[in-house]
Amino acid sequence: MGENSTLVNVVGLEKRFPVSAGVFGRLRGHIHAVDEISFEIPSGRSLGLVGESGCGKTTTGKLLARLLDPTDGHIYLNDEELGKIDLAEIRGQELKTFRRRVQIIFQDPYESLNPRRTIYDTVEEPLRVQGIGGMAEREARVVKLLELVGLTPASSFLFRFPHELSGGQRQRVAIARALVVNPVFVIADEPTSMLDVSIRIGVMQLMTELAERLNVSYLYITHDLAVARYMCQEIAVMYLGKIVEQGETEEMIRHPQHPYTRALFSAVPVPNPRRNRIAIEIKGGVPTPIDPPQRCRFYDRCLSGDDFCLNNDHPPLDDKGAGHRVACYKV
């Protein structure tokens, strides 16, 4: 597969959760968790999905892993083995086969491993469920993966329980479990945010290294811009279920254009007390995602919004040159 072929292509993906109220569960509206987002991930590259809590990052990740069913839209996976498939449509056996190609790593390594199962059981589970290989073959594969993620010698980890490992080691086990079936695409949902800062870089390095070695692309969900910069070639910024800006990592960090992105980036602390930081202001707090009004999602907090923004739909994600796409009328 060439460097520039598209691996994942998301088109108009949407997820709404019904909200009911009162004794009789009357429908009160919908939470627009993910609202018609579209993006592409070229094979061999990683996309960082950045945004504050509740903006729909994790929901997007779960939709792509088909842990949630999308309300609308398509997720195309361009895969050597399976060809081009729309993940939003598949069911049953097809869905099970797809699980080999796309895996997910969770945020909390203390909760994502079953405390009653050994490391061997946990890492072997996807192989067993998928019916890959015989006993000896699976055993060899598990050992190999544990060694790949730096849990060496594997034999001293195989039959330990999660509570006997440290946070970083557990997350390595979770990574091994995700990679054991040879996926092409891995959704990493803040895999380092629960780890100590000192361990974080090791896990991140490991993930980058494995991505190159095994030719895996990540959708890296994070709220930490520094982590996204380190891990990803591209960054997409989400706000209230919408992608408001997307582009090459360095370009985004040097020239953020959307008012929200600029505010977000300016909030990153600089380790230099003498340097003057220009604080870019936004007003108010995140509005409710329940049936938002048909205008720019950011309007209520934007300082440069005017009547045009108020009276028109949410702006489209337009290319402002060199693949840098921004959803704002004022840019």
Place this chain on the structure above:
Amino acid sequence: MAEITKSQLSGLTEPIWRIRLRLLRRSFIENWRLFREYPIGMIGLGIIAVFGLMAVAHPILMEYVWEPRVYDPVIGYDISILAHPSQPSSTHILGTDPLGRDVLSQLLYGTRFGFSLGISAALVSVIVSTSIGALSAYYGGIVDVFFMRLADVVIMLPFIAILIVLSALIEFNGLSLALVYGILVGFGGQTIVIKSQALSIKVKPYIEAARAAGGSDGHIIFTHLIPNLMPLSFLYMMFTVTGAVFAEAALSFFGLLNIRMSWGIMINTAQAAGYLLAGPEYLHLMLPAGLAITMLCSSFYMVGRALDEVVNPRLRQR
């Protein structure tokens, strides 16, 4: 994968089942160490051991020591004594009952019955409550509503009264009583407790990870949900034993069970012959059976209390 041969498996010199056996043993030892710290559990276990010895002793005594014609718990009769019930003596350590049968023999025989009844009722209740609790937590919706409302109804029922009514319809023996009692308890309060635990397990990321790996509902329920419910189920088993032994005693006392001999029947015999309130000299007719029921019930309860602290880290002191 091909370049890794069997010998390279990083020193896995043992077959996997042996490693698993060792892990099982280790976790058992660990839990035993925790359990040992609770005197209440050890006392309970001690009492259970004594009852166990009593249950084992009866067939041996009947075979080698006691004359079956005299000492059989149901049809034995000692013709050398003129008036029954007789007071405790060297030949009948706990005396004889109004029908001339040896009380000690009855007591030992009843132990075996009480034990097997309690354990089988507990097994039935745990199987029912764990599977129903896991299913209704996992699937939710209409399944959940149905079983939870059913549980509410079962909790409302007065057990002993229901068992008395049922005994008019079914001829209860030990096994059917264990079955009915186990089912009643299993569908009632236990299901609710197990289900609430299952709900908190259901939302753990490792369940989602199993689903992302392609695991079916059955796979998730049997390899992730139920194993994590087992400690709690086991704990409730202990408490069910107590209830079942008590229910048997109550039903036997009313004469509603079709069984040869039990502690409840011993008290019933004394009562039917009019010795229940006859004075302290006839205490040996009721006291051994009554005490045995109390002790067996409380011993399982005590073990349950101690286990509760072992499986529930939040309750652990320190």
